[in-house]
Amino acid sequence: MADAIAAHRAGQLDQAVTGYRAVLAIAPDTLPALTNLGSILRQHGQLEEAIGLLQRAVALPGSNQHAAYNLGNALRAAHRPAEAVAAFRLATERQPGWALAQCNLGVALADVAEWDAAEQALRQALQLEPNLALAQDNLAALLSTRLMAMQYQPVETTRLYQQAQAFAALCPPADPMPDRPPQAGQPLRVGFLSPDLCDHPVGMFLLPVLDALDRQRIQPVLYSTGGRDDDTRQALKQQAAWLDVSALDSASLLATLRSHQLDVLVDLSGHTAGHRLAVLARRAAPLQVSWLGYFATTGVPAMDYVLMDRWHVPAGAETQFTEQVAYLPAGRFCYRAPGFAPAVAPPPALQRGYITFGSFNNPAKYHDGVFDRWAQILAAVPDSRLLLKWRDYSEASARQQVRDAFARRGIDPERMTLRPFSCHAELLGEYADMDIALDPFPFTGGHTSCEALWMGVPVVSWPQARPVSRQTWAFLSALGLTELAGHTGEDYVQIAVDLAARLPYLATLRQTLRARMLASPLCNAAGFARGFETLLTQLYHTRVKRTAN
Structure with a gap:
């Protein structure tokens, strides 16, 4: 047993697996061997065997919190969230002050849409260990996911606003970023960030706008954080510089965006799936704007503006946003039908x-x-x-x-x-x-x-x-x-x-x-593009003047 544990600690996992199996062949109810072997097999994706071993470990007299915790991880990896919740609860009962177990319990509860209990567990994890980054990140993700789910329901605008602010409270503070004074005759460098730059409403609404932009006024750069390769993606790649940043963690993405010295970064995600609001919260560009893929406030203090129109946000409705509302003159959307659309048929x-x-x-x-x-x-x-x-x-x-x-x-x-x-x-x-x-x-x-x-x-x-x-x-x-x-x-x-x-x-x-x-x-893509260019230019000049004063 000692040799197997030593190999495990040294990262020699194949040797550790062999050792643990040898121990279990002689003594099938050896708790550390069951727990450790189950943990290794879970990491290697052998989930069914891992779950079986860990269930045996949890059931043993004198079993501990580690067996229950590892079982919860294996069950969640196997997409059995309700059982994972029970396992993580057992881990927290066996060691009530264990912040990491509370954190994973919260994540599993979110998997089964028990939002209130999930938030309670994650906040309890942070009370036990205030600097536990995993709990902070998962709580922010939970609040964002819950906010998006609330958008589909008849919920009061005040509740949505409060939920967005609760998310923003967990975001890191923005770093100061110097503006680049506008250079006469030079286009604005404008980045567009999204996981949906493909055959998705975001990609399809964006394509005609990019096609019509005046490159003397706007130099677009597309940053893809996910999505699939399809005809819309290929068409988008023909319209602007393209960077696949889907594999970058938050720190790397932030560094990449800052290194490109953008004037404006347009977020096309808001709180939809795959967003990178935690990066924008740190400020990746002097001017940050929310548009197109989201339809409410992000709550993020570093998001300067949201692009809307008077049909979506009539006078007095600006109070629904933490961002300043900037109005596109021709509407919030620009539509171009696909060439393969059939002719209109008579009413059936x-x-x-x-x-x-x-x-x-x-x-x-x-x-x-x-x-x-x-x-x-x-x-x-x-x-x-x-x-x-x-x-x-x-x-x-x-x-x-x-x-x-x-x-x-x-x-x-x-x-x-x-x-x-x-x-x-x-x-x-x-x-x-x-x-x-x-x-x-x-x-x-x-x-x-x-x-x-x-x-x-x-x-x-x-x-x-x-x-x-x-x-x-x-x-x-x-x-x-x-x-x-x-x-x-x-x-x-x-x-x-x-x-x-x-x-x-x-x-x-x-x-x-x-x-x-x-x-x-x-x-009218051309008309939309002229209004879009003019509005972004005005917003950027306003930003520069404000910071200069």
Whole structure:
């Protein structure tokens, strides 16, 4: 046993494994051998054997906290979070003051969405060991993840603001950074940071803007922190200098960004998955701006501005942000349809004899309030159908969950059509099966609404106080179709019901929507780019003057 432990400590893991196995062959209930061998096998990815060994260790009389802790790590690695929670709880019971066990308990609780208990465990870990970086990082990640989850629900803006501030309180303080005075005739060096520079709404909205930028005014640099390689990514790489920084830790990414001497860094993530807000909190560029991929305050003090428009943030709504709100003159988004988009089809109701409502949004946006209103619409429009599409609906359980939800609301499940993932071109073609799109709320459609409108399908929306609830409202306003948006839930239902009774209008609108879009600011990339360039230049000059004084 002593030789196996010595090899383990020396990093000679193969020799240690051999030694521990030899001990267990003679004495199968040797606690240190079971625990240490299980730990090594977990690190090597041999999870099932590791879990079996560690479960034996935990069950032994006189077992200790280390066996339970290692079992929790193995179970979490095996994607068995509920069992991991139980193991980490046992570790904290066996050694109540162990900060690292409390930390991992918090992480496992977050895995099963027990947010309050997870936050409590992580804060307790920091009380036990205030400088435990792992607990600080995981608590910040938890608060950010929870904040993003709250965005999908009908939560008060004050709660969202407070959650963002709680996250910001855990961020490191910003370092001072000197501004570079603007040089006459020189473009601003502007970095764009995101994990979504690919076939994702962020990448697809960004592409036409980059294509139209005047390189005499803006010199763009793209920093990719993740995502996949696809046609959109390849197109983005043709538009700007490209750096893959996905493998860099926070310190290395911060050093890289600072070394490039950017004038402006545009964060395209906010609190969405894969963000690097901890880096921006330290300040990576003299001027830092939030845009496009997020729709609320980051809470980060070093984020100077958020780019919005008056449709998303009307007068008085600026108080929802810790950042200063800067207004893009042509809107927050610029849309360009893909070349493979099919021609607009006639309303399917003309042939089928019934109205098909639908939504191709992420089901995370659907909650009881959304389904309540959609059920009211279906009940008021006889024989109407509801068409939903998302990758989750390849699973029978996900489809059944939706059908059951509408059955509880008195809607025949046979009126539901639930379609799974398909390629982008096929998805666009499936709008031929939809007469009227129903926008979820408060998290309304962004790129999804643009695509529905491009395919001739009117979108009924319900804008509320939060900017994310006003995305489709911004599109409808740009197109002169504000009559498709209601001010209350009752309005929302009535607009959809009334629209369903106007088939000739639907047919005309369907054939003219694409032309409306092309003539609107929403699809004017050149106009958008001029406004974007001017706004960033003004913000940077304002920053330089402010720091000079």
